[in-house]
Amino acid sequence: MEQKRVVITGLGAVSPVGNDVASTWDSIVSGKSGIDTVTRVNKDDFPAKVAAELKGFDPTLFMEKKDARKMDRFTQYAVAASKMAVEDAKLDINDSNASRVGVWIGSGIGGMDTYEEQHNKFLERGYKRVSPFFVPMLIPDMAAGQVSIQLGAKGINSCTVTACASGTNSIGDAFKVIQRGDADCMITGGTEAPITNMAFAGFSSAKALSTNPDPKTASRPFDQNRDGFVMGEGAGILILESLESALERGAHIYGEIVGYGSTGDAHHVTAPSPNGEGAARAMQEAIKDAGIEFSDVDYINAHGTSTDLNDKFETMAIKQVYGEHAYKLAISSTKSMTGHLLGAAGGIEAVIAMKSITDNIIPPTTNYETPDSECDLDYVPNEARKQKVNVVMSNSLGFGGHNASLIFKKYE
Template sequence: MRRVVITGIGAVTPLGNSIEATWRSALEGKTGIGPLLKFDSSGFTAKTAAEVKDFRMEDYMLVNKRHRMDRFAQYAVAASIMAVRDSGVIAGKHAEPERIGVYFGTAAGGLESFEETYKCMNQNGIQGLYPFAATMVISNMAASQVSIAIGARGYNNTSVLSCASSSNAIGEAFRVIQRGEADIMIAGGSEASITPIGIGAFCAMGAISSNPDPATSCRPFDKDRDGLVMGEGSGVLVLETLESALKREAKIYGEIAGYSTVSDAYHITSPSPGGEGCVRAMELALAGSGLHKKDIDYINAHGTSTRYNDIAETQAIKTCFQEFAHKIPISSTKSMTGHMMGAAGAVEAIFTLLTIKNSTILPTINLVTPDPECDLDYVPAAARKAPVKAALSNALGFGGHNTALIFKAY
């Protein structure tokens, strides 16, 4: 199997519209959560959201092309262009376009465009529909628009695994390179589901926070948490064979060591008892990585700030890591970014890589009163300096999806 490293990263997040801004804010423990402003939230229990702010798609694409994309695809293209620039890879010079692929994840796809199209048809009939309405809605458009924007003509696919979508996309892109079907993969996820239906559906489910204070509405592992906060944005990694990266003397953020994805086959929203599926995902990823449980220096938890998830994931970590569980620093960066749904896993993979690269563990902010059932080291309040050579990132999605990625220093 070919070794796979990460040579470029890019992101559009509630913490900033670049990797530098996002990482700096996360290090400082700042929140990207604010008042829900994208639509009138009267009648909604949710009053806060982690919205992308001051985003300028014109910095990445011509206006006439931009208007043919839903926001989730715009975020994907912008983050991908950042990641490719960061990697320094040039199609046709460092790899043939046919050997460069794209793998993207999303949970909701073009939800905003779907809602706008429905309203337009109700008001103006079929004659009023936008010619690109269909292509703005479908979920594969992030991968398609990214491939067009960067000239990637190789393997192209989309993962739709709810909140595990982009972690799955990264893991599957890793396998595509391992199998020899591509030399370079642009992989990640994107989401723009802060819409009336996107927020309203989670309000109806009772899974979203009703806390009106943006500073405290998302509090993973805290006894007083009352649900997740919706986020949006995109995270993208450039995956490359180690041989290719060394040949062109690229900088290397880290290496993918392990990946696994499994199903609970239990319930459409609740995790299996004790986080059994999460346990299996972590154990399989570890087995494939060649690392031991004691080698994991950090875990970026899924940590949604919901009771069922936080407790089940805590139990899963204890079951998997046993006597090492209480020694491993764990943080939920969703406390700062909100839950970015289909983009969450990719952004958290980037945080995990930068944790390894910078020997600094990001905090779980707003953790003031720990839930007695969540009794591990969640790095509360402030970032922590510590050597990290190998780290694991969990992603758990509705429908029973469990994905684990393991990264290590190169």
């Protein structure tokens, strides 16, 4: 069976560096950080003092107030970014095409805010005070469900939950839906609203969060002095579409998605497999799926969490896959500015990958000051780089040993 070509026709985002794609991209290119002193939790209760929070987000710009009250923040973010992406794509979802438009949006941990709030009500006042919307607000698949309801998309509706790889896996899974002909369009990406007491406590207890109190330098991927990731929130959404459908309706095409690789470490619940073996296989699978040579890749948007093992092992994995070409690649971690959006990271970073291709700009890794001998590749330190960008790989690696890589390229 002939596989369909799949293109990107719309982008949407709400992020710590901007509440739409244009402002997010402008911030990324200029090296502007969205990290600041945490406000969603009491910083005095935790060793981590900073986070990358959304600023000035108003859900009622995208939905009725009564609907927003029935959604956790992670779902509100997904609905907002999805509506922006659909508008950007000039995609009219109506009775004639609704069954061919699907939704696939991932989230790593779903409605943590809702869980904590309702659990407190239960402890204080009993089950009768727990909201009847508790379960629908909590479950990770409700972002995809509400986007479907709000936009009238009646095709395949799904959610991939693979921790910090959720967004990337969701985009890859949606890509395959169109490629095999089961839908014409997919609204896809990742969303997360994890800055809550229990999530902050859990990651703090696991010693995963940076304890650097300086918002300007706390997230420093690949730097020798990195000490953990900075938690972020938001959503990144793409409209994927069969080339046939996009051409038929005269859609603007940002680029093409051509490769997807997904593997498991089978090693440890939180630590990556030794030397990045699982991540390397995901990258190799994506390159094979794309039908390109490894030397065709110009830029890697790395997972680059600013944790000791991730950055070291991801660097090792890139060297395994690319050999000497690894030293010619531009690599950066935009988490240095956005923080780590967990299940939404792959969504935001896919949007950034597409903008890198369309604008021929490679975003920087900011806060890069002290080179690490074990991280010795070109991480595009501190300033964006203007160069021709034809092919981009985007990596995401999650707790549980989930590895996912996507490949995007210029549309020809």
